Amino acid sequence: MSDDHTKTAPALRARAPSTRYIEVISPGRPSPFRAREGVVRLGRDPGNEVVIEDPFVSRVHVEVRIFPHGVEVVDLDTKNGTHYQGARIRELAVKDEVTLTLGKQVTVRVRVGDDGASSSRDSRDAAELVGASAPMQRLRGALAKLAPSALTVLIEGETGTGKEVVARSLHTLSGRAHKPFVVFDCAAVAPTLIASELFGHVKGAYTGAVGASDGAFRAAHGGTLFLDEIGELPLELQPALLRALEARQVKPVGGDQYVKVDVRVVAATNRTLEDEVEAGRFRKDLVFRLAVGRVKVPSLRARADDVPALAAHFAASFGATLAPPVLAALAARPWPGNVRELRNVVERTVMLAGGGGSVVTSLDDGDDDLDDAPPASxxxxxxxxxxxxxxxxxxxxxxxxxxxxxxxxxxxxxxxxxxxxxxxxxxxxxxxxxxxxxxxxxxxxxxxxxxxxxxxxxxxx
Ligand SMILES: Nc1ncnc2c1ncn2[C@@H]1O[C@H](COP(=O)(O)OP(=O)(O)OP(=O)(O)O)[C@@H](O)[C@H]1O
Ligand SMILES: [Mg+2]
The missing domain is CATH 1.10.10 (Arc Repressor Mutant, subunit A)
Known part of the structure; x- marks a missing residue:
């Protein structure tokens, strides 16, 4: 296949030549859209890499993000949503191929292919969780022990510490790696819709429920369901989740039958659930059920040794190299926003230094207070x-x-x-x-x- 459809998003130039590619097969295109790196956007706007002319598709509807360690489809908070096997999804890791419905009626297929030697699973995992500090080694040890089991795991840690990366590695290190990894963000879905998005609904369950839907649990069947921001789950929905965890079955909204599911649940929070219990916002029995396995992702402060390796890793993913004084300056900062903040600062620094291909020799030293604040308009x-x-x-x-x-x-x-x-x-x-x-x-x-x-x-x- 020719490469003339390959496009690269400038902000995400990866350095190592990859033999992996993705293909997007969509209506109205004679041949699939192919890309090897960066971000591929699908939507109604003519500016998208894959243009989809449909009134129920948003201007920019989904992004297919190609990372060194995997491919991810992300719905951009669209009005009509993105569905996978009947469940509305926010993010989905693509292993080989997925078929998605955008809006109400458009079907697209995203396929991951490889036209070279495939990388071993070990090297992929190494690329995911960067950091050789003692706290990271302990974390890796805990993950290696927990991953093969089907135990429910609670991941705790401050914002931006890498909880989602940890959840993903629990999945890739498990026997479920070839099955779906479904992300459900409890904070991103309106409380009134959470039950149906999690457990599905039957046809006509409520006004607007045109067809039946599977929900996130069933979409993750055989694989892993990552419940992000679990601390935000409304109290009234907690019994149903408890039941799903205990009996491994869910009842779709409007239905009267339970459906068996085989799903490994991993949940994350940046709150302390015990405090939420104390405040009457979270059920104690649910905390026990979620925290059968429990890992804490250390703050970046607690592992400052890792800053240079992480910074170099992010710079490389943007196609640049950071000079030693820059690495030293970064290591000296406090990083209240943890790894995410570091990544953002590295990205901005690389961009200001002229983007990929460069060796960055100075740090864009903005006012620390304003580091991540939006620019003034x-x-x-x-x-x-x-x-x-x-x-x-x-x-x-x-x-x-x-x-x-x-x-x-x-x-x-x-x-x-x-x-x-x-x-x-x-x-x-x-x-x-x-x-x-x-x-x-x-x-x-x-x-x-x-x-x-x-x-x-x-x-x-
Ligand atoms: N150990 C790591 N190695 C490489 N990249 C990392 C690591 N930890 C975090 N990252 C990167 O940092 C960013 C933030 O990580 P992630 O989204 O997992 O954080 P989080 O703990 O879920 O944050 P939040 O609580 O805000 O949701 C991502 O871009 C992720 O890829
Ligand atoms: Mg997160």
């Missing part, structure tokens, strides 16, 4: 200046410069986030794209400012 900046000039502004002079600056940054962040979310059609992924801030970090920022995305969506005209 004119409107909120003016709003902020307006507020400073008003009587509000006078109060700033009662504070120290540091405190006033902090307050101003907080105000700016909040204003920016509110406008950003609205301007992005209340779509978190779109907001991430516009602002250049990782979607998950954005969600943290919204949380920090107590901005209720669901309420904003509900109010939208």
């Amino acid at each position: 004119v409107a909120p900046a003016e709003a902020l200046l307006g507020a400073m000039r008003s009587s509000e502004g006078l109060r700033l002079l009662e504070m120290s410069f540091q405190d006033a600056k902090q307050a101003a940054v907080e105000t700016f962040e909040r204003e920016y986030l509110l406008r950003l979310f609205e301007a992005s059609g209340h779509n978190l992924s779109e907001a991430g794209r516009r602002s250049g801030v990782d979607r998950r970090y954005l969600r943290e920022l919204f949380k920090k400012h107590d901005i209720d995305l669901a309420a904003m969506r509900a109010k939208k005209p």
Whole structure:
């Protein structure tokens, strides 16, 4: 097959020549779209790599992300969703081939092929979890022990520490590796829809339930279901999850029969579930069920030794090399946003130094407080200046410069986030794209400012 459809997203140039490729087979294209690296976007917009002309498909609907260690399909918070075996999915790891429904009626196939020697499983896993520090070695040991069993595992750790990477390696190291790895983000789905998205629903179960759907549990049959942000699961849904874990069966919404499922559940949280129990937001018996195996992903502070290796790894994935002084400067930072923050800083530094192929010799040393804040746009900046000039502004002079600056940054962040979310059609992924801030970090920022995305969506005209 010719390579003329191969396109590379500039931000994700991988360095090592890969023999793996992906193909997207979609309606309206005489031959499949092929790519070896980067991100392939599918949607209605003519700017997508794969254009799909259908009224129920979003402008940019899904991304197929090609990583050194695997291929992932991500739904970009679309209105009509992306379905796999009847279940609405947010992210799905593609092993060999999947058939997806975009919107209401478009079927596409994503296939992973290899036209060279295939890499061994060991080297793939090594590429996934970078870090040789003592805490990482302990973590690897724990994962190697837990992976082959079907035990439910709870992964704890601060934001950005790599909980999802850990969940994925539990899957790839298990006997289920050739079956689906399904990600279900409890924080990303409206609480009223979680039950049907998890357990499926029968035809006509509720207004709008046109056909039947399998739900995430059944979509993960034979494989692993990763329940992300489990701390966000509403209390009233917890008994049904408990039952699914105990009896390995689920009852679709609107149905009266239980259906057997063979699924290994891995859950993650950046909260302490015991505290949630204490606060009356989480069932104690569910904590026991989820935490049969329990691993804690260390913060990057606790393994600063790993910073240079991680930074070099990310730089290489963007096609660049970092000079030793840059690595040293990165290692000296505190990294409250952990590995994700490090990755973002490396990406930005590489881009500012001219992108892939370069040796980066200096660090883009922005104000630390603002490192991951979105860049200022004119409107909120003016709003902020307006507020400073008003009587509000006078109060700033009662504070120290540091405190006033902090307050101003907080105000700016909040204003920016509110406008950003609205301007992005209340779509978190779109907001991430516009602002250049990782979607998950954005969600943290919204949380920090107590901005209720669901309420904003509900109010939208
Ligand atoms: N040990 C690691 N080796 C290589 N990459 C890593 C490692 N840990 C994390 N990453 C990368 O850092 C980023 C954040 O990781 P991940 O999404 O797994 O974090 P998380 O703990 O799930 O964060 P959150 O709580 O915000 O959801 C990802 O791009 C991931 O690939
Ligand atoms: Mg996560």
